[in-house]
Amino acid sequence: MYGAVTAVRDLSLTVGRGEFVTILGPSGSGKTTALMLLAGFVAPTQGDVLIAGKSVAAVPSYRRDQGIVFQSYALFPHLTVRQNLEFPLEMRGMKAAERLPRVKRMLERVHLKDFGDRMPSQLSGGQQQRIALARALIADPPFLLLDEPLGALDRNLREQMQIEMKSLHQEFGITTICVTHDQEEALTLSDRIIVMRAGEIEQTGTPEALYDRPATSFVANFLGEANILQIPDPKAESTVESRSATVPMIRPERISISALTAKIGTDTEQRQHVTGRVKDMIYAGPSRKYHVRVGSGELIVREHCATGQTVFKPGEEVRLDWLRSDVRFVKI
Structure with missing residues (x-):
């Protein structure tokens, strides 16, 4: 709750290991608050958050083993690309001799192997997005949270990054929860979509099921057009x-x-x-x-x-x- 406003109510959600789940909804539907609860930036007023069966509702975000990618990328502007990728490994106590080979492999994986010495301001939006994803994945977290990850990109870059994100998910097999209001993005990336409305889940299902068999007129009109x-x-x-x-x-x-x-x-x-x-x-x-x-x-x-x-x-x-x-x- 935010004061007298209940942003999310009766939210019951289970995400399987390796699953890519997208929480989809218009502005004010509660999707971002749901992600903040999962990330530990907001504490639930009721209920619990479990990861691998253990409660983490009282665990602060910085102590949760998770990867997060924000719409703004949140790269450290004073650090080089290589230093940005080293940071989460250093925070986990990994020695420099171990960090450097992993950073090199990750830069190669996101097709930016020659960009390690550049500053974030010297990268395009698509390149910054790749580095933000690489930084979130480099420490092999058990799950990944994406907050409107492609919202700042133009249409062509969004389509390219959708393919890249799908490829990365298939390669790493990491449990991923994405929040977006972009229907095409949700349909392209997700194993399962959760449509939210006014703080509650309206319908859950595979992209094909939700598009072809919407349960309500709201879902039918939000996922594409409906007559x-x-x-x-x-x-x-x-x-x-x-x-x-x-x-x-x-x-x-x-x-x-x-x-x-x-x-x-x-x-x-x-x-x-x-x-x-x-x-x-x-x-x-x-x-x-x-x-x-x-x-x-x-x-x-x-x-x-x-x-x-x-x-x-x-x-x-x-x-x-x-x-x-x-x-x-x-x-x-």
């Missing part, structure tokens, strides 16, 4: 035991768009067809996104760009269709 259907279709499949207090949802990429004159396939029993009028078309390189007015509502359609494809302009009437089996029912 809430206002068109009743009793033949659509439900993924929940009861449809009471649920609404039908479909992902934009599961909807096909075609001209009204296009031939309708033979699988009409398996598909739902509606007509609408294009409100807007957004070109995004590999894909196009259409906003289509259907009745009093609006549906988003996303299709992969291909050669010879018909491009629909605002004002054109179109037919939309989707497999009934692609509809999911989510709680409001």
